[in-house]
Amino acid sequence: MNNFTFWSPTKFVFGKDTETRTGELVKEFSGKKVLIVYGGGSVVRSGLLERVKKSLDEQGMNHIELSGIKPNPTDDRVYEGIELARNEGIDFILAVGGGSVIDTAKGIACGVLYDGDFWDFYCGKKIVEKALPVGVVLTIPAAGSEGSGNSVITKLDGLVKLSLRTESALRPKFAVMNPELTFTLPPYQTACGIVDMMAHIIERYFSTTPECEITDRVSEGVLKAIMAEAPKVMESPCDYDARANIMWSGTLAHNGVCGTGRVEDWASHFIEHELSALYDVAHGAGLAVTVPAWMTYVAAINPSKGAQFAERVLGIERCAGDSDHDMALKGIACLKDFFRSIGMPVTMEELGIKNADIDALVKNLHLHKGELIGGYVKLSAADTKKIYQLMA
Amino acid sequence: MNNFTFWSPTKFVFGKDTETRTGELVKEFSGKKVLIVYGGGSVVRSGLLERVKKSLDEQGMNHIELSGIKPNPTDDRVYEGIELARNEGIDFILAVGGGSVIDTAKGIACGVLYDGDFWDFYCGKKIVEKALPVGVVLTIPAAGSEGSGNSVITKLDGLVKLSLRTESALRPKFAVMNPELTFTLPPYQTACGIVDMMAHIIERYFSTTPECEITDRVSEGVLKAIMAEAPKVMESPCDYDARANIMWSGTLAHNGVCGTGRVEDWASHFIEHELSALYDVAHGAGLAVTVPAWMTYVAAINPSKGAQFAERVLGIERCAGDSDHDMALKGIACLKDFFRSIGMPVTMEELGIKNADIDALVKNLHLHKGELIGGYVKLSAADTKKIYQLMA
Numbered sequence A, B: 001m002n003n004f005t006f007w008s009p010t011k012f013v014f015g016k017d018t019e020t021r022t023g024e025l026v027k028e029f030s031g032k033k034v035l036i037v038y039g040g041g042s043v044v045r046s047g048l049l050e051r052v053k054k055s056l057d058e059q060g061m062n063h064i065e066l067s068g069i070k071p072n073p074t075d076d077r078v079y080e081g082i083e084l085a086r087n088e089g090i091d092f093i094l095a096v097g098g099g100s101v102i103d104t105a106k107g108i109a110c111g112v113l114y115d116g117d118f119w120d121f122y123c124g125k126k127i128v129e130k131a132l133p134v135g136v137v138l139t140i141p142a143a144g145s146e147g148s149g150n151s152v153i154t155k156l157d158g159l160v161k162l163s164l165r166t167e168s169a170l171r172p173k174f175a176v177m178n179p180e181l182t183f184t185l186p187p188y189q190t191a192c193g194i195v196d197m198m199a200h201i202i203e204r205y206f207s208t209t210p211e212c213e214i215t216d217r218v219s220e221g222v223l224k225a226i227m228a229e230a231p232k233v234m235e236s237p238c239d240y241d242a243r244a245n246i247m248w249s250g251t252l253a254h255n256g257v258c259g260t261g262r263v264e265d266w267a268s269h270f271i272e273h274e275l276s277a278l279y280d281v282a283h284g285a286g287l288a289v290t291v292p293a294w295m296t297y298v299a300a301i302n303p304s305k306g307a308q309f310a311e312r313v314l315g316i317e318r319c320a321g322d323s324d325h326d327m328a329l330k331g332i333a334c335l336k337d338f339f340r341s342i343g344m345p346v347t348m349e350e351l352g353i354k355n356a357d358i359d360a361l362v363k364n365l366h367l368h369k370g371e372l373i374g375g376y377v378k379l380s381a382a383d384t385k386k387i388y389q390l391m392a
Helices: A018-028 A048-058 A075-088 A099-112 A187-205 A213-235 A240-252 A267-279 A283-299 A304-313 A324-341 A358-369 A381-391 B018-028 B048-058 B075-088 B099-112 B187-205 B213-235 B240-252 B267-279 B283-299 B304-313 B324-341 B358-369 B381-391
Strands: A004-014 A033-038 A062-066 A092-097 A134-138 A150-155 A160-165 A174-177 B004-014 B033-038 B062-066 B092-097 B134-138 B150-155 B160-165 B174-177
Touching: A004 A018, A004 A240, A018 A048, A018 A092, A018 A134, A018 A174, A033 A048, A033 A075, A033 A099, A048 A092, A062 A075, A075 A099, A075 A150, A092 A099, A099 A134, A099 A150, A099 A160, A160 A267, A160 A358, A174 A240, A187 A213, A187 A240, A187 A267, A187 A283, A187 A304, A213 A240, A213 A304, A213 A324, A213 B213, A213 B240, A240 B213, A267 A283, A267 A358, A267 A381, A283 A304, A283 A324, A283 A381, A304 A324, A358 A381, B004 B018, B004 B240, B018 B048, B018 B092, B018 B134, B018 B174, B033 B048, B033 B075, B033 B099, B048 B092, B062 B075, B075 B099, B075 B150, B092 B099, B099 B134, B099 B150, B099 B160, B160 B267, B160 B358, B174 B240, B187 B213, B187 B240, B187 B267, B187 B283, B187 B304, B213 B240, B213 B304, B213 B324, B267 B283, B267 B358, B267 B381, B283 B304, B283 B324, B283 B381, B304 B324, B358 B381
Parallel strands: A004 A174, A033 A062, A033 A092, A092 A134, A134 A174, B004 B174, B033 B062, B033 B092, B092 B134, B134 B174
Antiparallel strands: A004 B004, A150 A160, B150 B160
């Protein structure tokens, strides 16, 4: 087990009606003038935005809004938010939505207190040392951004999608998580979220760092819980307990507890980011195509973790004569079946991409992420090209 | 799943040589004048205390000491620490040790800023609203106090052992966790720690709140990791990775992640607290006797969780005709075997208590903890008497 720091200071307030406590929580973390960041109409239509604003009003707080944040969020909205926050003397950013909204809020939070271009943080030129506090009212369990110090933003110029990781500077101060707010999520988006959270664990699970039994066992537990609850939320979108299990799993999948003490992988996310940057597909659906292809490719090089995944997570019994590679492939087939069962694509064509420009994807990938990517198996452009081909 | 707040803001700094960062961490959390609390000679003999003091010196910090804290820590040392901290203008309490030392440090931390008697917090008269910051250098993985907001202190007058639980006021700001510091722990103390952390999970696992799949699966994962690593640390006390797995498991067992969304039990701890208060036995060894007896008694009333524990944690296969009660009993037999395998007692006699004064134990228990105890099954004095009898 490697040395590590685990620091997840976010206060998670989970359950029914918890959004009515938003104002009280902003106050607890010293917010006075709030920028509310949100996406499309559903937050308005459902009445959630009004309830959140009422709760801020009850604490006598000023608030303004930045709305219309879209999936695969872009830098232009971050710049807009930074200017707005500066002009209005904002001291707290409140994200009401899912990963795209939260990630935009984080970009604004670090940008406001920085004299240069906020993109410096995302492209690795600068390290975030201070940021405005961010709070979250979560509506989409998927990205795990409510409990992480990370943010992913796409630069419109060149469609560069980059991920910023901070130890604590961008961890939300609080996250309000009411599973009822997810009842109206469409099935496709629900399934995308499920794949995204599973991928967050798989990226950490496939590690060559030996002797991380506790981290393996926690990861396997969260994966098993997600796979047990997923069919229930797909079948009964208003099943409170199933939604609650999925929502909390999404947080544990990405707050770092599944990665303690080991080198993580993240190749699948990098490979997918180029897909969603170029073709604007949903990130979770892109991952449903990417992860099995990546697992198949690396199983031929190092099948050990794939075999463990098949046995411990999927409960596949090893038959006489089964090699680790056989086991890994059985696991991948089972994982694909699971993704299909919740309505996810497992090929590019099913994802709606015909004749993908694989050369462009590979070129962009290594231009943005370096010559070699991945922690479990180091992948060059020759490798990632084959993985994109496996996805076709 | 019930509504819950999960807030574990402690910064865990885990791995080799991390104690050399203590001064830097105290500084990060604004400490200037430090009270170092520790136990007996091992912290001195191993050189750990010197390394910690050197690291404080390097940050130019003043520090004084309170030493000689004993297992089952008592209120007299807390009063002494409060007076010392006040007289010396201490602004940070640093615990170097295990649960007893950390719990004493927490008692001092809340007592210093309170005009009345610190015992008011432990007996439930007052709620902790402010406390001095506490930092930890952990040497014994067991109590989980490095990541919890709790503290257990025994009042010498009447031998009342009470547990204080806070949401965040007494959570350590940081915990330095170097598994190498546990290499010299004697086998008995190592095993006691293993039982204590397992009990912390079992207290949360046995719950009647339905539909907590994610919390169940995480709990099962941590339990499985502990049971896989325990034989390794017993066999090879200097196996770094095994010690590391056990150490981190102890934190996850008690930072709250195994209890999210459900009613917890805690009857076994309450029953054991009376034992260790009256007979001064090691808490972990007391739990090795208490937990199986408690599980046996409640299995006759509600066997469902015991059966799940047997199947999912211990991997016991259900044979044709096995009832939940049969499964639960098989699991308990297997758990006792495991405790014995690491050198733990499973009867009062093996614990060194002959002819225990069961009437006194039962009387004290319900005097201190109320007429009914436990969340999974509500236990009256008639019930707890039978549990103590099962332990004989």
